[in-house]
Structures are given as structure tokens and as C-alpha cells.
Amino acid sequence: MGSAQAHSIVEPGRLSKRVAVVLVALYALFAVVPMAWIVMTSFKTTEDAIAYPPKVVFDPTLEGYVHLFTNRSRQTEEYMQDLPPAEHWWQEIVREDNMVITGPSRFADRYLNSLVIGFGATFLSVFFGALAAYAFSRFKVPLRDDLMFFILSTRMFPPVAIAIPVFLMYRELGLNDTHLGMIILYTAVNLSLSVWILKGFMDEIPREYEEAAMVDGYTRLQAFVKVVLPQAKAGIAAAAIFCLIFSWNEYNFAILLTSGNAQTAPPFIPLIIGVGGQDWPAVGAAATLFILPAVIFTVLLRKYLLAGITFGAVRR
Amino acid sequence: MAEIGLSQLHKSFDDFVAVQNTNLTIADGEYFALLGPSGCGKTTTLRMIAGLEMPTSGRITLGGRDVTQLRAGRRDIAFVFQMFALYPHMNVRDNIAYPLKSQGMSGRAVRQRVDEVARLLQIEPLLPRRISALPGGDRQRVALARAIVRRPQAFLMDEPLGTLDAELRSLMREELRALHDRIGATTIYVTHDQVEAMSMADRIAVMYQGVVLQAAPPMEIYARPATKFVAGFVGAPAMNFLDAQGEIAPSADWLRVADVEVGMPALREGLSGRHAILGIRPEHLRLTSEGGLRGVVFGAEYLGSHQLLTVDTPAGRMHVRTSHRDPLRIGETVGLEIDPAHVVLFDPDSERALASDSHPGGPDIHVARKEAASG
Ligand SMILES: Nc1ncnc2c1ncn2[C@@H]1O[C@H](COP(=O)(O)OP(=O)(O)OP(=O)(O)O)[C@@H](O)[C@H]1O
Numbered sequence: 302m303g304s305a306q307a308h309s310i311v312e313p314g315r316l317s318k319r320v321a322v323v324l325v326a327l328y329a330l331f332a333v334v335p336m337a338w339i340v341m342t343s344f345k346t347t348e349d350a351i352a353y354p355p356k357v358v359f360d361p362t363l364e365g366y367v368h369l370f371t372n373r374s375r376q377t378e379e380y381m382q383d384l385p386p387a388e389h390w391w392q393e394i395v396r397e398d399n400m401v402i403t404g405p406s407r408f409a410d411r412y413l414n415s416l417v418i419g420f421g422a423t424f425l426s427v428f429f430g431a432l433a434a435y436a437f438s439r440f441k442v443p444l445r446d447d448l449m450f451f452i453l454s455t456r457m458f459p460p461v462a463i464a465i466p467v468f469l470m471y472r473e474l475g476l477n478d479t480h481l482g483m484i485i486l487y488t489a490v491n492l493s494l495s496v497w498i499l500k501g502f503m504d505e506i507p508r509e510y511e512e513a514a515m516v517d518g519y520t521r522l523q524a525f526v527k528v529v530l531p532q533a534k535a536g537i538a539a540a541a542i543f544c545l546i547f548s549w550n551e552y553n554f555a556i557l558l559t560s561g562n563a564q565t566a567p568p569f570i571p572l573i574i575g576v577g578g579q580d581w582p583a584v585g586a587a588a589t590l591f592i593l594p595a596v597i598f599t600v601l602l603r604k605y606l607l608a609g610i611t612f613g614a615v616r617r
Numbered sequence: 618m619a620e621i622g623l624s625q626l627h628k629s630f631d632d633f634v635a636v637q638n639t640n641l642t643i644a645d646g647e648y649f650a651l652l653g654p655s656g657c658g659k660t661t662t663l664r665m666i667a668g669l670e671m672p673t674s675g676r677i678t679l680g681g682r683d684v685t686q687l688r689a690g691r692r693d694i695a696f697v698f699q700m701f702a703l704y705p706h707m708n709v710r711d712n713i714a715y716p717l718k719s720q721g722m723s724g725r726a727v728r729q730r731v732d733e734v735a736r737l738l739q740i741e742p743l744l745p746r747r748i749s750a751l752p753g754g755d756r757q758r759v760a761l762a763r764a765i766v767r768r769p770q771a772f773l774m775d776e777p778l779g780t781l782d783a784e785l786r787s788l789m790r791e792e793l794r795a796l797h798d799r800i801g802a803t804t805i806y807v808t809h810d811q812v813e814a815m816s817m818a819d820r821i822a823v824m825y826q827g828v829v830l831q832a833a834p835p836m837e838i839y840a841r842p843a844t845k846f847v848a849g850f851v852g853a854p855a856m857n858f859l860d861a862q863g864e865i866a867p868s869a870d871w872l873r874v875a876d877v878e879v880g881m882p883a884l885r886e887g888l889s890g891r892h893a894i895l896g897i898r899p900e901h902l903r904l905t906s907e908g909g910l911r912g913v914v915f916g917a918e919y920l921g922s923h924q925l926l927t928v929d930t931p932a933g934r935m936h937v938r939t940s941h942r943d944p945l946r947i948g949e950t951v952g953l954e955i956d957p958a959h960v961v962l963f964d965p966d967s968e969r970a971l972a973s974d975s976h977p978g979g980p981d982i983h984v985a986r987k988e989a990a991s992g
């Protein structure tokens with residue numbers, strides 16, 4: 302009572318705050334160092350990348366990125382001297398190593414595949430997830446609890462456990478190595494998570510909102526799109542992030558089901574190591590470019606993740 | 618504007634009957650209150666009229682048109698929800714304009730109409746503000762504005778003042794009634810607060826366990842309650858109920874309570890059983906120094922214009938409202954005289970009021986007994 306060090310029940314004390322800051326900082330360091338190392342490697346020369354002791358200060362170069370996007374062949378000194386002057390900076394970079402660019406690599410293709418499949422599957426997962434979650438949240442669905450459990454149970458085993466049947470099915474259906482096939486597969490895997498996340502959010506939205514819209518002349522679908530979805534945007538963002546991270550990083554199905562046409566970046570990146578010695582800067586460049594969209598996406602949507610759920614005018 | 622008709626309206630959720638065979642006609646332009654305790658089916662009834670809940674059976678008409686199968690948006694009714702249901706992702710103006718946009722009205726016409734309604738409700742300065750920044754009373758006005766902006770055939774309000782504090786509530790009561798008198802729209806107003814219903818409504822339907830026990834003007838409900846439940850639910854302090862002694866003849870005009878003879882309006886029907894319950898309101902008891910029902914003052918509240926007393930008598934504890942000037946002391950012995958003109962007699966089995974010279978008699982609905990049976 303009245304002491305200078307009165308404790309608040311809701312506010313953590315100064316000491317526990319400090320401990321928390323230190324722990325978070327340690328974790329951040331732990332998480333950031335490997336990423337930073339990859340990004341640094343991508344800007345090193347091949348020699349710097351394998352230098353021992355490791356170089357922290359170095360002359361940055363785009364060699365890794367040029368290697369990543371090109372196929373090259375090594376030439377003799379005489380051949381190099383007879384070449385006309387380089388037209389582009391990237392040609393100069395490879396000529397220093399007595400190489401010429403023979404054409405673009407397939408990385409850009411693979412990267413595009415990842416974008417199409419990753420975002421396509423994310424969109425569909427959230428789209429169907431929102432519809433299903435709304436139905437489960439608002440309508441009298443027979444066996445609702447059992448169905449919800451069944452949906453969750455599809456996520457209780459590692460997805461690769463069903464790799465063989467999926468592979469056989471896809472071969473019959475002609476979906477092997479197609480974008481559509483991969484989008485369907487990732488959507489199927491993600492849907493359970495998406496339904497569960499979104500149902501939680503939709504349950505929190507009072508049904509009076511859409512009912513007010515329905516009384517005011519809108520159909521249920523219009524009310525869903527114009528009233529429910531905007532209120533569920535935190536949930537949609539959360540579900541989208543989880544779905545994107547899974548489909549973006551997925552490796553096992555990608556390596557099993559895709560090759561020439563619909564191959565995504567994850568199975569392609571390891572192949573870079575083998576091309577012409579251990580080209581770590583090119584691998585670093587691939588990894589850096591690969592984590593970029595996921596990082597941007599998460600940073601853009603993080604405010605919805607953190608904002609929590611504040612249902613403005615609702616009084617309960 | 619239109620008349621609303623409910624015929625044989627029935628709603629059950631699985632085995633649970635929420636609304637039972639309800640018949641009501643709400644006249645064009647009427648301010649109609651649906652009054653009853655929590656869980657009696659008021660909201661369910663309102664939601665069926667709005668089209669948000671499908672009746673299990675029965676019909677709903679609006680201005681003579683059968684709307685039972687029509688989806689909510691096609692009924693041209695406005696609904697004011699208890700929690701207002703204003704969209705937090707829109708500002709005040711957009712909230713009010715939202716119903717008009719469903720009609721495909723032009724932007725200018727929408728602006729004009731919103732401004733007009735905002736002026737009517739004196740909320741013009743609020744138009745650009747965020748919903749979350751508004752206090753309860755203003756949210757209430759915005760919700761009303763959103764309801765009237767479309768000029769619907771009828772208004773349905775589900776405890777629209779329920780979340781406001783007492784002071785604001787009485788202010789909004791007057792505003793609501795004044796607004797109704799200006800636009801004259803048919804209104805059904807749901808509340809569990811008898812003061813709200815009594816002070817605002819043209820007519821009140823008292824509901825209990827899914828059944829409308831009585832639909833009548835406030836004075837009628839108060840003076841001639843159809844059942845014991847209605848009598849006890851409306852009025853504060855509540856009506857006194859006393860057990861009458863002995864057998865009562867079919868046309869008796871007196872009975873006996875705790876060995877005291879009490880006059881009453883002559884009965885016009887016989888009793889189903891041998892007993893009867895006498896109902897008398899606290900203000901229809903007179904204090905006497907001698908005779909009457911003798912009792913001891915148990916509690917006394919002196920309120921200036923009148924006093925509220927509780928008196929322990931051989932017939933039970935009774936509430937008395939008296940204009941007696943001098944404050945009474947606790948423990949004092951008083952006599953209570955029952956005003957025969959205001960006695961209402963109830964059948965103890967069906968709990969309906971018995972027909973007499975001053976009462977048409979209540980309907981035969983066995984609601985209270987159902988409750989007793991189910992514990
Ligand atoms: N969707 C539903 N499923 C099952 N039971 C319901 C449903 N809606 C309402 N009920 C039940 O029907 C009964 C009447 O409910 P209703 O909401 O109409 O009561 P009310 O008179 O509006 O009460 P309150 O004053 O508490 O709002 C309640 O017992 C409620 O539990």
C-alpha cells in the first residue's frame with residue numbers, strides 16, 4: 302500500500318520486461334544470422350564465398366545473380382581476346398572468368414512457376430476456405446462438428462504420406478507436371494487450415510451485421526462479400542500467410558510431381574550447386590530471391606496479423 | 618406504411634417451441650410493443666417478421682401481401698438491432714447510405730436523402746465520423762437514421778435502448794416516440810422493460826413462453842390483465858395476489874380473504890375449481906385505522922407524493938401505495954381496505970382472469986402450468 306514500488310497486476314514489472322527484450326533479441330539474432338549469411342553470400346565472388354576464415358567484409362558483386370540467370374560456357378584465352386567489346390555489364394562479369402553467356406537459365410521460369418502456383422493455391426485456399434467457414438459458422442450444417450474434425454484430420458498426417466496415391470491419380474488424370482495439378486494439390490492441403498482459421502474469425506463476427514444488410518435489400522451473397530469479408534480481413538490475411546508459406550516452400554510434392562513444365566523453385570535450387578563446380582553465390586542469390594516474396598507478403602499483411610480483432614461498433 | 622398480420626405463426630427449434638400459434642394484427646401506423654421476460658420469444662417473432670428466421674408454420678402478411686416466403690431484402694422492412702449492427706468499417710454517412718445503395722439510387726439522390734435524415738435526427742455533424750468514435754446515444758441515432766432512410770413499410774426494433782444507460786434511455790424514449798409521430802410508420806418495438814412499453818406504445822402484446830397472452834392498449838393491460846402473469850409482469854410494485862377462501866358462487870360479488878369479507882365486481886362465470894386468486898394493485902388499497910385486513914408495517918418508503926408500504930397480513934405480504942401524508946412507522950398496525958371496483962379474480966388452475974362486471978375475462982391458455990410441470 303502506497304509503497305514506491307507498487308506492483309500493477311496488468312503491467313509486467315521492469316525486470317521481466319528486460320528479460321523479455323533480451324530473449325527476443327537473442328531469438329531475432331538466431332533467426333536473422335543465417336538469412337544475412339545467405340544474402341551476403343549472394344553478393345560474394347565464388348572465391349570469397351568459400352574463403353577461410355569467412356569474409357564479413359568483401360567487395361560486393363552481382364556475379365552470383367548473373368550466374369543464376371544464365372547458362373555459360375568456358376572458352377580459351379585466344380577466343381576471349383577475339384570477342385567484340387561487351388555490350389552489357391553482365392557479359393563483362395562472366396568474361397573475367399573466361400566465360401561467355403550461352404543463354405538464359407531456367408531459373409526465371411521456375412520462379413514464375415512458384416509465383417503462379419504459390420499465389421494461385423493461396424487464393425483458392427482462402428476463397429474456398431472463406432465460403433466453407435461461413436457456411437459452418439452460420440448455417441445448420443448436419444454433423445457440423447464431425448465434419449470440422451474430419452477437415453482438421455486431413456492435416457494430421459504429413460502430406461507426403463499420400464504422395465504415391467496422388468502421383469498415380471495425377472498420372473491417370475494427366476495432371477502430372479502441370480500448374481493446375483500443383484495448385485489443386487496445394488489448395489487441398491491448405492484448405493483445412495484455412496477453414497479452421499477463418500471459421501474462428503467468422504464466429505466472432507456478429508451475424509447482425511450481415512442480417513442488417515440482408516434486411517436492407519442485399520442478398521446473402523452480397524452481404525457476405527460486402528459486410529462479412531471486410532470484417533474478416535484479419536483472418537483472411539492470417540490464413541493467406543499460412544497458405545502461402547506452405548505452398549511456397551513445398552519441396553516433396555514438387556520434386557515428385559514436376560519436372561520440365563511446372564517445376565517450382567524449391568526443387569530447382571539444389572540443382573544449381575552442381576552446375577560448373579560449387580557455385581555458392583548463385584545458390585545464395587536463388588535463396589535470396591526466393592525468400593523475398595514471402596517476406597514482402599508477410600510484412601505487408603503483418604498489421605492484420607498483429608492488429609487483433611477489434612470489432613468497432615459492436616457492444617456485447 | 619402498412620399493416621402487419623401474423624396468423625397462426627409458429628416457430629420451433631428442434632423440440633423447443635419458441636413461438637406458439639401467434640395471431641396478431643398491427644395496424645397501419647401503430648406503435649406496437651412486444652413485451653415479455655427474457656427468452657419468451659420476442660426476438661424470434663421479430664426475426665420472422667423481418668425474414669431472418671423461417672416460421673415453422675403460419676403466415677405473415679405485410680400490407681395485405683403474403684410475405685412468408687419472401688427473403689428479407691424484398692420485404693421492405695427496417696430492423697434496428699439491439700447492438701445497432703453499424704458497420705465498423707464504414708463512417709456514419711456510408712452506414713446510413715448503405716440501404717439506399719442496394720436500391721441502385723444515384724449518388725446525388727443518396728447524398729440528399731442521407732442529409733435529410735441526418736437533419737431530422739440532428740446528427741449532421743456526425744456524418745464524417747467513424748462509428749467506433751461515437752457514444753451509445755449517437756450510435757442509436759445513426760442506427761435509427763439507417764432504418765428510416767429507406768422509408769420502409771414498417772420498423773422493427775429489438776430492444777433498441779437496451780444498451781444505453783438509464784438517463785439516455787428516457788431521453789431516447791421520448792425521441793423515438795416523437796420520431797414515430799412525425800413519420801407515422803408502423804413500428805413493432807420489442808422490450809422486456811414494462812416502463813418502455815407502457816410509456817411509448819399504442820398497444821402492447823405481453824408474451825410469455827412463446828405465447829401472446831394479451832394484446833391491448835397500455836391502460837387496458839394495466840386495468841384488465843388477461844392472466845395472472847400479465848397482472849404480475851406489468852406494474853411496479855407488482856399487483857398483490859391473495860388466496861380467496863371457500864367456494865365462490867358463479868355470480869358472487871364478494872368473497873372472503875383471511876376471514877375478511879371483500880367486495881368485488883359481480884362474477885359472470887363460474888370457477889373451474891373451488892379456489893380463486895384475488896388480484897389488487899397497490900394503489901387500490903386504502904389504509905384504515907379500524908377494520909379491514911389488519912397487518913403490521915414491514916417496510917415503508919416515504920417518497921414525498923406518496924408512500925410505498927409492505928404490510929404483513931394474515932393473507933400474506935402486501936404492497937401498498939398510499940398518499941397518506943404522515944410517514945408510517947415500521948411495526949405499526951394498520952388496516953387495509955380493498956377497493957371492490959378494482960378487484961380482478963383469477964382462476965388458480967388456468968391463471969386466466971375471470972369475467973366479471975368490469976372484466977371481459979382472459980383467454981384460456983395453459984402457459985403457466987406448462988412451466989410448473991417442466992419445473
Ligand atoms: N437459433 C436458435 N436455436 C435454438 N434455440 C433458439 C434459437 N433462437 C432462439 N432460441 C430460443 O428461443 C427462445 C426465445 O428466444 P428469443 O431470442 O426470441 O427470446 P427473447 O424474448 O428475445 O429474449 P431476450 O429478452 O433474452 O432477448 C429462447 O429460449 C432461445 O434460447
Ligand SMILES: [Mg+2]
Binds near residue numbers: 659660661775
Ligand atoms: Mg431478444
